Amino acid sequence: MPRKRLNTQEPPRKRNRTGCNKCRARKVRCDEQKPICSQCRAKGFDCETSIKLKWEQDYTSAGRAFGRAGLWTKKSAEKANASSPCIHVNDDEVSWIQIPQIFSYSFVNATVGNVEQLTTLEAIASEASPILDVVRTNDRDDALSTASLSPWLSARQPVFLPRHSFIPSSPPMLPDLPSPMHSSLLSYYLDKICPITVPSSVNKSPFANLILPFSITSSPAVLEALLALAACHRSKNDTAFRSTSLKLGHNVLRTLRGRLATEDALQVAMDPETLVIMMILCQYEIINECDKRWVVHLKGARDLIRVRRNAQLYPSSGQSSNELVEFAEKYFAFQDVIGRTACGEEPIFGSDFWTSQGEDTDAWLGCSAGLVSILCEITELSRRHRSRPEVSLLPEFQYQAASLERRLCSLRQRVFDEEDDILSLSAELKRMAAELYLHCALNGATPAMPLVVGHVQQVLRLVSVLLEHGVLAGLSWPLFVAAVELDPVEDLEWSNKKDLSNDVPNHARPFVLYALDRLSGSITNVTKTRSVIERVWLARGHDDFSDPRPEGYEKGQNDWERYVAPLCGNMSLA
Known part of the structure; x- marks a missing residue:
């Protein structure tokens, strides 16, 4: 029932219909004074005051009431006689419009919790339980698995059930394998994974011209590790390969444990096969979950490389093995x-792997060794600032930051093939990103x-130009x-809409989600990258930007x- 007025002597208040645009947007009462109201x-x-005309035809075509037509009334007779705004047509006059295609990046406001659920194996197994033949694994204590730096100690013991599915045969150029499943995975590794490990198709991928020949001529464990990597990457689009990837990865870890138990530890460390298997398993964990397990492989590889360098010996397997070991390192x-550019943690490998004078652009890195050397110094300087924020006021710190900025601006990255524009663009992209990272991590840019x-x-x-050319490597x-x-x-x-194709957004946030969707077929873990990006956006959006000194800046x-x-x-971003 209507609310009674306190003072019946005063005339009832009337809602104004010609308020200014600002008052209507702020939902406050406008006194309509001219030329400017008191609120403004x-x-x-x-x-400013604008008049918006409403046409009855637009309302009736959309099936909405115009004015008070069709509203509720106490009199049933008037309600029955009220005209309906709906348009009644026959079935033969109805024509349905085409349903638009919905992409994953269309949902800009998707919750981060839903994204993070996709990164767990349990969620994937529960959603695809009719397809997967995986029985729940037995997890050991997380503290126990983290304390050990040996990458071949598996924290899971999965149990698998047999599965029958049709797998196409491999091309005759590949070696004969015991099952059609393995032949298909090897073909997938060569045709799908190797091309996306380098930005330019002009240069050969070391995953194809180094690792693949070595896996064919060495023990079956290396080839089995490659098959596990291929199955893990393929399972991102076809969950039927999830059980195969886990089984193959478990077999490789079991083989390494057996070698450690029966052979001399130094001999196992000096064998290049061990380093290659650890590299493949590291990439496997990055694609799979991108959690602490790939960091465990990284720390184990550091200890292994340290043993090899202290021994100052290399196996007498020829120059190809030395080149393979250098690529693995x-x-x-x-x-x-x-990875440390994002988190700023203590380095696992030192900066002695990179030379500041390296100007030749590496096809796999997508940049020069000199740029990576500068990134090492920026990250280390940023780590010092994070532990002791007051060092940013010291002249030494400011001089080092300015020196790194000058080196980045004057850095020259040579490309062997002058016509290889894709590799040149990739190197320039990383240099521009390094400048942005330097300003934000050292100079306090916002x-x-x-x-x-x-x-x-x-x-x-x-990034947009490289995506147009089908490049997936080095963009994350x-x-x-x-x-x-x-x-x-x-x-x-970031760009004019007329300069882009119809499916490419010209605003930054939708474009980032669009680019991440395009990178879903790469060898990086795009799911975790998107999750972190959305959490950063959420944290920035929750802060009160009217406060000139938010809580974190006091420290x-x-x-x-x-x-x-x-x-x-x-987090892995390589």
Whole structure:
């Protein structure tokens, strides 16, 4: 029933219909004074009034009531005679529009909890229980698995049931394998995984010209590790291969445990096969869950490489084995550097793997060794600042930061083939991302600064160009650095819509989600990368930006240390 007025002598209040735009948007009463109302005069707003015309035809075509037509009334006769705004048509006059295609990046406001559930094996197994033939695994204590640095000690003992499925045969160029499943996985590794490990198709992938020949000529454990990697990558789109990947990975770990129990430990460490298997298993864990297990492999490889260097010996297997060992060491060291840029933790590998004078662009790194050397120094300087924020006021710290910035600006990255524009763009993309990372991690830059906005626009433009050419390798880290430094107040328009294709968003956040969806077929864990990016966006959005000194800055933290580093533990971006 209607509420009674307190003073019946006063005339009832009437809602004004011609208030200014600001008052209507703020949902406050407008006194309609001209040329500016009192509300806008007090707030310093521009007072504008616009008239919005409503046409009955637009309402009736949408099936909505126009004015008070069709509203509830106490009189049933008037209600029955009220005209309905709906348009009645015959079935033969109805034509259905085409349902638009929905992409995963369309849901910008998806909850992070739903994304994080996709990163657990239990969620995948429960959702695909009619398809997978995996029995629940027995987990050991997390503290026990973390304390051991030996990467061949498995924390899970899975039990598998037999499964029958049709697997296409492999091409005749590959060696004969015991089952059609293995032949299909080897073909998948050669045709699908190897091409996406390098940014340019002009250069050969070391996963194809080094690891694959070595796996065919060495013991079956190396080839089985490659098959496990292929099955793990394929299971991202076909869950039927999940049980196969787990089974093959478990067999490789069991083989390594057997060698350690029966053979001399130094002989096992000096065998290049051990280092290659650990590298493949490290990549396997990155694709699988990207949790602390790949870091355990990384630490185990560090100890193994230390033993090899102390012995100062190499197996007498020829120059190819030496080249393979060098690539394996470069793989582990690069994973360590790129992962530490996000979290700022203590280094596992030192900077002695990289030379500051290296200007030649490496096809697998997608940049030069000199750039990686600068990233090592930036990360180490950022780690010092995180442990002691007051060092940023010292002249020595400021001089080192300025010196690194000058080296990045003047860095030259040579490409062997001058016509290889893709590799040149990839190297420039990483250099631009390194400059952005330096400003945020050392100079205290924030997303609202024009310097950061300009670098983010350039990084996203280069990412867009490389995606147009089908490049998947080496894009995760630059995209991550640009994504976590987006201004939460204003959605950045990084390009004109007319310069892009119809399916490419021209605003930064939708484009980041679009690019992550395109990278879902790469050998990085895009699910975890997207989860961290969304959590950074959520943390920035929850802060009160009207406060000039938020809580984290009282401790001397910069923007990167406050929002990004705490969320990036055990993260791989290489």
